[in-house]
Amino acid sequence: MDIIVCIKQVPGTTNVEVDPLTGVLIRDGVESKLNPYDLFALELAMQLNAADGGQTSVISMGPPQAGAVVREAIFMGAVGGKVVSDRRFAGADVLATSYTLSQGLRKMADFDLLICGKQTTDGDTGQVGAEIAEFLGLPHIGNVLAVEEIKNREIVVKVNLDSSIVRQKLPLPCLICTDGDINTPRLPSYRRKKEFNEASLVFISLEDFDDKDESHYGLSGSPTQVERIFPPEKNQEKQMFHGSGTELAANVYALLHEQKFVD
Amino acid sequence: MAYFKINQELIDPEKAALLKDICPFSAISSENGRLEISAACKMCKLCIKKGPQGVIELVEDEEITLNKDEWRGIAVFTEHNKGEIHNVTLELIGKARELALVTGHPVYALMLGSDIKEAAAKLLHYGADKVFVYDYPELADFKIDLYTNAFSDFINKVKPSSIMVGATNLGRTLAPRVAARQRTGLTADCTRLEMKENSDLVQIRPAFGGNIMAQIVTPKHRPQFCTVRYKVFSTPAPLEHFNGELVLLELLPEQLQSVYEILSIEEKPREVDISEAEIIVAAGRGLKSKDDVALIEELAKLLGGVSACTRPLVENGWFDPKRQIGLSGRTVKPKLIITVGISGSVQFVAGMRNSDCIIAINEAENAPIFDVAHYGICGDLNEIIPQLLEMIRGEQEHGL
Ligand SMILES: Cc1cc2nc3c(=O)[nH]c(=O)nc-3n(C[C@H](O)[C@H](O)[C@H](O)COP(=O)(O)OP(=O)(O)OC[C@H]3O[C@@H](n4cnc5c(N)ncnc54)[C@H](O)[C@@H]3O)c2cc1C
Ligand SMILES: Nc1ncnc2c1ncn2[C@@H]1O[C@H](COP(=O)(O)O)[C@@H](O)[C@H]1O
Numbered sequence: 114m115d116i117i118v119c120i121k122q123v124p125g126t127t128n129v130e131v132d133p134l135t136g137v138l139i140r141d142g143v144e145s146k147l148n149p150y151d152l153f154a155l156e157l158a159m160q161l162n163a164a165d166g167g168q169t170s171v172i173s174m175g176p177p178q179a180g181a182v183v184r185e186a187i188f189m190g191a192v193g194g195k196v197v198s199d200r201r202f203a204g205a206d207v208l209a210t211s212y213t214l215s216q217g218l219r220k221m222a223d224f225d226l227l228i229c230g231k232q233t234t235d236g237d238t239g240q241v242g243a244e245i246a247e248f249l250g251l252p253h254i255g256n257v258l259a260v261e262e263i264k265n266r267e268i269v270v271k272v273n274l275d276s277s278i279v280r281q282k283l284p285l286p287c288l289i290c291t292d293g294d295i296n297t298p299r300l301p302s303y304r305r306k307k308e309f310n311e312a313s314l315v316f317i318s319l320e321d322f323d324d325k326d327e328s329h330y331g332l333s334g335s336p337t338q339v340e341r342i343f344p345p346e347k348n349q350e351k352q353m354f355h356g357s358g359t360e361l362a363a364n365v366y367a368l369l370h371e372q373k374f375v376d
Numbered sequence: 377m378a379y380f381k382i383n384q385e386l387i388d389p390e391k392a393a394l395l396k397d398i399c400p401f402s403a404i405s406s407e408n409g410r411l412e413i414s415a416a417c418k419m420c421k422l423c424i425k426k427g428p429q430g431v432i433e434l435v436e437d438e439e440i441t442l443n444k445d446e447w448r449g450i451a452v453f454t455e456h457n458k459g460e461i462h463n464v465t466l467e468l469i470g471k472a473r474e475l476a477l478v479t480g481h482p483v484y485a486l487m488l489g490s491d492i493k494e495a496a497a498k499l500l501h502y503g504a505d506k507v508f509v510y511d512y513p514e515l516a517d518f519k520i521d522l523y524t525n526a527f528s529d530f531i532n533k534v535k536p537s538s539i540m541v542g543a544t545n546l547g548r549t550l551a552p553r554v555a556a557r558q559r560t561g562l563t564a565d566c567t568r569l570e571m572k573e574n575s576d577l578v579q580i581r582p583a584f585g586g587n588i589m590a591q592i593v594t595p596k597h598r599p600q601f602c603t604v605r606y607k608v609f610s611t612p613a614p615l616e617h618f619n620g621e622l623v624l625l626e627l628l629p630e631q632l633q634s635v636y637e638i639l640s641i642e643e644k645p646r647e648v649d650i651s652e653a654e655i656i657v658a659a660g661r662g663l664k665s666k667d668d669v670a671l672i673e674e675l676a677k678l679l680g681g682v683s684a685c686t687r688p689l690v691e692n693g694w695f696d697p698k699r700q701i702g703l704s705g706r707t708v709k710p711k712l713i714i715t716v717g718i719s720g721s722v723q724f725v726a727g728m729r730n731s732d733c734i735i736a737i738n739e740a741e742n743a744p745i746f747d748v749a750h751y752g753i754c755g756d757l758n759e760i761i762p763q764l765l766e767m768i769r770g771e772q773e774h775g776l
Contacts, residue, residue, distance in 0.1 A: 176403065176414040200412060203380070203403065204419030207552065207562055232704075235584070238543070238564040238603075240552035247556035252521060252635050255549035269639065274518065275544045276457055280639040294697070332379060332419050336561030336597035342420055342583065342590050345722055347747040354752065358759025361737075365714075365760065366767045368735060368751055374655065374679055374712055375768050 114167035114263060116158040117224045119214060119245070120151040120186055120194075122179040123235040147182040150230035152298035154291045157260065158228055159190045159299065165263055168192045170221065174202065174214050183314050188301030193313035195221060201319050204332035211244030213330055216322040218249060226268070227251070227288040242290040253288040254281065258295055381433045382411050391428045398426050400584065418584065444537070444575050447598040450476050451536035452504070453527070453551075454487040455544055459495035463611060464542035468604060469502045470612030471569060472540065478571040484508060484536055488526050490516035493622065500620040502612055508534060508623050514632045517641065518546055520553060525631040527554045533625060536599050538577045540569075543603040555601045561594040562601040565703065567608055567726050577602065582703055582722040587744070589722065607651050607709040608730065648682055650699060654711045655681025658701055658728070661688045662717015662738065662757055669694050671761050672716060678768045684708070686724050702727035717757050720745025737761075 125144040158169040171186040171194035173179045183194035197217040205213060218227070227249075229242030239255065246253030256273040261280065263269075272279045273292045319325055328334060354364045369375045392406040403416035404423060411431075413423075423432045450472040455462040465485070472483045482505040487496045489511065496509045510526045527550065531539070541551040543565055555562035567589075568580035576593050577600040583590035594600040650656060657676040659669065669683075676683040685695040687702060701708055703723040713731045718724060720736070720743055728734070729748050736749035739756050746752040753760065 174415070176416040178416075198415050200414050200417075202415040203413050203417035205415075207564075208556060208559065211552075211556060234704075238704075239548055240555075240562055240564055243549060243552035244556035247524075247553050253549075253553070254520065254636075256545050274546060275462075276644055278642045278644060279517075280641075282637040282639060284635050331415075335419075336559070336594050337563060337579075337592050338595060339418075339420055339583075340578070340591045340593050342422075342588050344587070345582075345589055345725065345744075345747070348749065351746060351749050352751050353746065353754060355754050358755055359763055361753050361755040362760045362763035362767060365735060365737070365751075365753055365764050369679070369712075369768075372712070372733060 114161055114165045114226060115222070115224045116161060116167065116169040116226045116228060117218065117221060118151065118154050118158050118169060118171045118186070118191070119227065119229045119242070120155065120171050120173050120182055121148045121230075121233050122146070122173065122175050122182040123148045123233055145178065145181065147185050148230055148233045148235075150232055150234070150291070150293060152230075153293065153295050154228040154230045155186055155189055155191070156296045156298040157291055158226075160296070161226070161260060161263070162190075167225070170194055170224075172197065172214065172217055172221065174198070174205075174210060174217065177316065180314055180316070184309065185301055187309060187313055188305045189299055190302070190305070193315070195315045195317055197317055199318040199330075201327050202331045204335060205330065206335035206337045207240045207244060208336055209330055209332075209334035211241050212248055212334060214241070215245050215248035216324055217317060218245070219323060220317060220321055225285045227286070229288065229290045231256070231291055231293050239290060242288060246288040249288070251286055251288050252283045253290070254283060255290040256292045257289045258292050260289075379435055380413055380417075381435045382413065383431055383433065384410055386428070386431045387411050391431055395423050395427045395431065398422050420584070420590075442596050442598060444598065447535050447537040447575070449482045449484045449534065449536040450538045450540070451484040451486055451530075451534070451599075453539065453541040453547065454485050454496070454499065454507075455542045455547060456487070456489065456492070456495060459489065459492050461495060461498065462542060462544065462606070464544065464604070464606040465499070466502050466611050467606070467609040468540045468542060469499065469504055471604075471609045472538075473503045473612065475538070475569060475571040475577070478573060479537075479575050481537060481575065482506060484534065486527065486530050488515045488523055490514075493624075497622055500618050500622070501614040503615055503618060503620070505620045506623050507620065508625050510625055510627060512627065512632060514634065517638050518550075519634045519636045519638070520549060521636060522632060522634050523550055524553045524557060526627060528557050529627060529631065530625060531558055531599055537575045538571075538600045539602075541601070541603045543605040547603055551601060551603050558599065558601075560597040560599060560601055561592075562603070563592050563594075564603050565726075566602045566604050567729075569602065569604070576600070582726045587722045605707045607707040610709075610730075647698060649706075650682055650684045650701065650708055651706045653682045653684075653708065655679050656684050656701075656708055656710045656713045656728075656731075657681060658684040658686070658713060658715045658718060659689060659695075660686040660715065660718030660724075663689070663694075664758070666694050668758075671765065674765055675714070675761060675768075678765065679712070681710070681712070686718055686721075715745055715749070716761065718745055719743050720748060
C-alpha cells in the first residue's frame with residue numbers, strides 16, 4: 114500500500130488579528146505548525162504501512178517555509194515529500210488549491226491511497242480532500258473513523274455520518290479524509306531526524322505541472338473572491354452591570370426571574 | 377481573471393518593510409530591493425488598501441463573459457433520513473425565500489432518495505416553488521458518486537444561480553465534490569447571506585483564523601455554492617397557501633452505477649445535542665480549575681438546561697467535544713445562553729450569536745463577548761456563580 118498524505122502548514126497561534134481601521138497587524142507569535150488534523154491522517158498511514166507494507170509520502174502546497182512540515186512528516190515516518198510552491202499560486206481558494214494539489218499529485222509516484230485530514234485549523238472546513246478526488250477522478254469518502262480491511266484492491270472503511278456509522282467498501286486507488294481524533298499520532302523520531310536526507314524533500318512549481326496555464330491557478334483560478342474583511346458588528350442595545358459579586362449575582366437572578374427562567 | 381502587479385520602481389526599503397508588516401500571512405518579502413508575494417497570499421488585499429499607494433495593484437484582465445440571466449433560482453439541497461427531513465433544510469428554504477425577494481428568483485429544493493415523493497411534497501409547505509426529485513432505489517443510501525451525478529444533473533438541467541447545502545457531515549462531503557465538478561466556488565459555514573440585485577450571493581463567514589469576518593462573492597461563476605450550519609437561520613413557519621410543484625427528474629442508467637458498496641449502517645444512539653437545547657450555560661477559560669466545571673453543570677441543571685464550553689476546555693479535556701460551541705463545534709440557538717468566563721472570539725460567537733437572550737459574565741470590561749451580549753455582567757465568576765446558585769436553590773426550596 115503506497116500512500117500519499119496531504120499536509121498543510123498552518124499558523125501556530127489562532128490570534129492573528131488585523132485592525133481593519135488602521136490595517137495594523139496584531140500578531141502574537143507567528144510561528145507555524147503542521148495542521149493538527151493532518152497528524153491523524155499521517156498516523157493512520159503509518160499504521161497501514163506497518164500492517165500491509167508499502168510506504169508513505171507527503172505533499173504540501175504553500176510558501177517555501179512549508180518545507181518544515183514536510184520535514185516533520187519525514188521525521189514521523191514518511192519516506193519523502195514534495196512542497197508545491199510558486200508565487201503564481203498566491204490567493205488560491207478551495208477550488209484552485211485543490212486543482213493545484215491534484216496537478217502536483219499527478220507528478221508523484223503511483224499511489225494506492227490518498228489521505229487528507231478532516232480540516233485545516235486556519236479557517237477552512239474540510240473541502241480540499243473531496244475536490245482533489247474529483248479533479249483526479251477518484252472515489253472519496255469523508256469522516257473516516259477506521260480502515261477495517263484492505264483486500265483485492267478494495268478498502269473497507271468505517272464512516273461517521275450524522276446519525277449513523279456506515280461501513281462501506283470502495284475500490285483502490287481512492288481518497289479518504291480522516292475524522293478528528295481517531296488515533297494518537299506518534300512523535301517525530303530523533304533517529305529519523307539525524308538520518309534526514311535533504312534529497313527526500315523536493316520543491317516543485319508550475320513549471321513541473323502538466324497544465325502550465327497560469328490562469329488556472331492562484332487568484333485567477335479562484336472563483337471566489339474576498340470582497341472585504343471587517344470586524345464583527347456590535348450589539349448597541351446591550352445593558353451592562355457593574356458592582357460587587359453579590360450585587361451582580363442578584364442582577365443575574367433578577368434577569369432570570371424577569372424572563373421566567375426561574376420562578 | 378486577476379493578478380497582483382508589483383510596481384517595483386516605487387519600492388524603497390521603508391515601503392517594503394511597511395508592506396511586510398501589513399500582510400497578515402507573511403506572504404510579502406523583499407530581496408535586493410525587489411518585492412515578492414509568495415503562495416502564502418490569501419488575497420485579502422490589505423496591501424492594496426492599507427499599503428503605500430500604487431505599489432501593489434490588482435490588475436483585472438479579460439473578463440469571462442458569464443450571462444447571469446441564464447442562471448435563475450436559489451436551490452436548497454434537502455438533507456433527510458429515509459424521508460425524515462432535517463430541520464437545516466427548512467431553515468435554508470426560509471433564508472432562500474428572503475434572498476429571493478431581492479431578485480425575484482424562484483426557490484427550489486432538490487431531494488435525492490428512494491420512495492421520497494411524499495416527503496418531498498412537504499417542502500412545498502415551506503415555500504419552495506419547485507421541488508426537484510430524483511427517486512430511485514439506487515439513491516436509498518448516501519453514495520457519493522451517485523449523489524454527485526444526480527446533483528450535477530440537476531444543476532445542468534435547471535441552472536440554479538445559488539445553491540445552499542446544510543453543513544452536516546453528508547453535506548460537507550457532497551458539496552465540495554459537486555462544486556469541483558462544476559468548477560465553481562464553495563464557501564463553507566456561512567454565518568450570514570445576502571443577495572445583490574445582479575444575483576451575486578454575498579457570503580459572510582469568520583475567516584483567516586482570526587477575529588475577523590470575510591465577505592466573499594463568486595462574481596464570475598455560476599452556480600454559487602455555500603454550506604450553512606444547522607441553527608444559523610430560523611425555521612420558517614409553514615405557509616397556509618402554497619402553489620409550488622413537484623418535478624421528477626430522471627437519470628441515465630450509467631449515472632446510477634456506483635463503485636461504493638454499503639456493508640452496514642448502524643444508527644447512532646441519540647445523544648445530548650446542544651444544538652437542540654433551549655437553555656445553555658457555557659464555560660470558558662475563565663474557569664480556573666476542573667472543579668469549577670461542577671458549578672457550571674449545577675447552574676445548567678437548576679435552569680433545566682445543558683452545559684457547553686469553548687474550544688480550549690475541550691482541548692484540556694474538561695468537556696466532551698460534543699459540548700463545544702463555535703465554528704469548529706456546534707451552532708446553538710437557545711432561548712437563553714449564559715456565558716461564563718468566555719472572551720467571545722469570532723469563532724465562538726459564530727456558533728451562538730443568534731441566541732434569543734445572551735447573558736455574559738466576564739471580569740474584563742472590554743471583552744468582545746459584551747459586544748454580542750444582551751446583558752453584560754462585568755465581574756468575577758468565582759464570586760457571582762456560587763451566590764447565584766444559592767439564590768436559585770433557595771428559591772426552589774421556598775417553592776417546595
Ligand atoms: C479555525 C478556528 C476555529 C475555532 N473554533 C472554535 C470553536 O468552535 N469554539 C471556540 O470556542 N473556539 C474556537 N476557536 C478558538 C477561539 O479562537 C478562542 O481561542 C476560544 O474561543 C477562546 O476561548 P475562551 O473564551 O474560553 O478563552 P479566552 O479567550 O482565554 O477567554 C477567557 C475569558 O475569561 C475571562 N475571565 C478570566 N477569569 C475570570 C473570572 N474569574 N471571572 C470572569 N471572567 C474571567 C477573561 O477576561 C477572558 O475574557 C477556533 C479558532 C480557530 C482559529
Ligand atoms: N495547502 C495544502 N497542502 C496540502 N494539503 C492540504 C492543503 N490544504 C488542505 N489540505 C488537505 O485537505 C484537508 C482539508 O483542508 P481544508 O479543506 O483546508 O479544511 C487538510 O486536512 C489537508 O489534508
